[in-house]
Amino acid sequence: MELTNKFEIKVFILYLLKNIGEALDITTIGEVVVQDAFVNYFDFSVCFSDLLESRQVEEVEENGEKLYAISEEGILSVDEVESALYAGVKEKALRSAQRLIALKRGGNRINCEVSPCDRGYMLSASITDKEKTLLRLDTYVTDEDYAKQMQANFNERADIIYKGAMALLSGDINFIFDE
Secondary structure: OOOOOHHHHHHHHHHHHHHHOOOEOHHHHHHHHHOOOOOOHHHHHHHHHHHHHOOOEEEEEEOOEEEEEEOHHHHHHHHHHHHHOOHHHHHHHHHHHHHHHHHHHOOOEEEEEEEEEOOEEEEEEEEEOOOOEEEEEEEEEOOHHHHHHHHHHHHHHHHHHHHHHHHHHHOOOHHHHHO
């Protein structure tokens, strides 16, 4: 389900910022908002700019870095209207956001893209830290919807996929059944 209404997108952004509860850099906020494909990056950019202009999101500086957080005005606004968002969308997005932030805190960055290729789609997924690539996966898929489902699963569960791949490669398949 993709959110296309600007009002819903703004509420979605404010909801995530409120529930994450900390200031984040613009790149992380963008990744958090678009990772489950509820919002595309262009709509995020436009709506985030509107939220800054209306002072529902404020810029804060920490250790010389520009970060952004929901303002008091933004909290009051989202408290009144967050029920407009589907509960399933809110729960999934917040869970994914918390996982992404936890991965980033560990210095890891996840990336997963779907691109058209010869009679199908290429899913390219990776987990990197500051120095090296921890996991890189490229796989061909014939169906776009299936590729996007795989992309969403990777974005939501990159840590588990990494642990599972390592368990399979090392022969310790009990990890898969313990989860």
